[in-house]
Amino acid sequence: MTADDRQMVASTVVSVLRREKRSKRWLAQATGIAYSTLRRKLQAQSDLTVNDLARIARALEVSPASLLPAPGPTGEVAGEVAGE
Incomplete structure (x- = not known):
């Protein structure tokens, strides 16, 4: 995952939290x-794993x-390099 x-x-998760009027502590x-x-993950300081994303979703x-x-x-996701 690129920066x-x-x-x-992270921004998407925070936006959903705001929309749902939920806190990061609640999500934790x-x-x-x-x-x-x-x-740290929602400040984009470290990667969210697939497991993290599934649990958050x-x-x-x-x-x-x-x-x-x-x-x-x-079909490329932002940050991907074609052919990799």
Whole structure:
């Protein structure tokens, strides 16, 4: 996951939290992710794992795919390099 991808995913999760009027502490408790770890991940300081995204999506009652960057017109996700 690139830094740009990390920032986009983190921003999306924070936006959903705001929309649902939920806190990061609530999300930490609902997912079982330590608050300090979750805070770092939502500040885009470290990667969210697939497991993290699944747990977050389940807690927020959204699709995990809705938390990911949308693919571009060529099918690439932001930050990907063609052919890699």
